[in-house]
Amino acid sequence: MSENAELRPDAAGDAAAALAERVVANLGSAVHASQETLRLPFLCLLAEGHVLVEDVPGVGKTVLAKALARSLELGFHRVQFTPDLLPADVTGVNVFDRRSGVFRFRPGPLFANVVLVDEINRASPKTQSALLEAMQETQVTVDGATHALERPFLVIATQNPIEYEGTYPLPEAQLDRFAVRMTIGYPPHADEARMLAEQTTEPPLDNLEPVATRAELAAGIEAARGVxxxxxxxxxxxxxxxxxxxxxxxxxxxxxxxxxxxxxxxxxxxxxxxxxxxxxxxxxxxxxxxxxxxxxxxxxxxxxxxxxxxxxxxxxxxxxxxx
Missing domain, CATH: 1.10.8.80 (Magnesium chelatase subunit I, C-Terminal domain)
Structure with missing residues (x-):
């Protein structure tokens, strides 16, 4: 048994609380939002759920996803959903290798720890459904072969609640796969003024450093299961x-x-x-x-x-x- 698994419940709780405090503070340096808002995606990581961010453009949805991945040394991929996107563009595809004479699997953008699915409702229902297996089973199936995704695995999907032209509303079955729906909202006046100064000189995301390791996150996930x-x-x-x-x-x-x-x-x-x-x-x-x-x-x-x-x-x- 690992050292992390041998932590007493109270010690595990203290470690998780300290981890959450560091991660939320790090997110706050890049995204101007409330502490509760910034803590929600981290809770989803601990609970192995997924996040639907429903908000207007330009409030920091992409920055939040990138900052979360960087804070925890997690792999990050972003995929822009468009009407012409195919399921294979998300899950991956088998490509014929002429040298070996066999098909080899080329992983799609889902093969990362944190996957930002931007404007999820702009892709066709067929492509949207390609996410369902990944979100529920942490795996994808391509041409009958199943490929496991690396854990931890978090999907952060975004959609604009205002503009519906050219969109495909998410079906209830897919909405039910998201553990939480959240909004970021506009920052307070003083924070927005400070954000303008930061983003036009030296964006904080560019210099964001990790504040925890994957091992610490894995210990937190295991401790959450045992609560x-x-x-x-x-x-x-x-x-x-x-x-x-x-x-x-x-x-x-x-x-x-x-x-x-x-x-x-x-x-x-x-x-x-x-x-x-x-x-x-x-x-x-x-x-x-x-x-x-x-x-x-x-x-x-x-x-x-x-x-x-x-x-x-x-x-x-x-x-x-x-x-």
Whole structure:
């Protein structure tokens, strides 16, 4: 057993909390956003989930993905989704080698630790679906042969919530594969002014240095898996999901997969808070980010201006938390 695996729960929690603090501070030097916003993709790394960033252009989505990879010494690839992109452009393709007389697999951009899928909704559904196996199974299948992806593996996909011309909305099955949906938003006035000065002289991303190793991240992922969840917390998450399913304002409620994602993220949050057990606040703090993009409003609710975020908050308020 490795030294990292022998860490006591409290020591593992302290190490993960220190790791999160270093990574978030490093991200903050390149991306001007709140601490909670910057911590969310790191929690997804610990929970082995994926992130959908829905925001307008120019707020730092690409910089966030690059900064996260550099902070942890992770391999990074970016792929721009366009209408003419083919599945093989994402997963990879078999190429005939004339010297050996056999086909050899040429990996696509998915073969990296952090993959930025820019404007995911601009590619055809066929190409979008090429991501599903990678996101769920951490592997791709090309011409009947399965190729494993390197762990940790994080997909950060972006889409513009304003412009829909020439886009293909993500199907519910694919949205359900993203552990969280987040936004970055515009920075405060003072931060935006400082950002203009930085980006027009010496962009911070150019000089960003790693603040942790892959081994430290791997230890954090393993520690997150071992965080204790009381049975009452499991029932609390199920009750929260059932509340969304029974809500007459919702046409499609939270899936069992969303419950798994919510609990996995809650365990990661507990760990970086220095605890080896989950508390109801961990679930409540992540409920909107994990559940909102998976719910579908009923037509009559949409007509009244209700948002899925408000429905999730109402579900959290109406579901008794264990004590």
């Amino acid at each position: 204790h969840v009381d049975e009452s917390l499991n029932r609390y998450v199920v009750a929260l999901l059932r509340h969304t399913r029974a809500n007459d304002r919702i046409a499609l409620g939270g899936s069992p997969r969303s419950g798994i994602a919510l609990l996995s993220l809650a365990k990661a949050r507990a760990l970086v808070e220095g605890r080896d057990y989950v508390v109801p606040e961990d679930v409540r703090a992540l409920a909107v980010s994990v559940l909102a993009h998976r719910l579908i409003l009923a037509p009559e609710a949409r007509a009244t201006g209700v948002t899925v975020e408000q429905v999730v908050l109402d579900a959290v308020a109406a579901t008794p938390a264990p004590v």
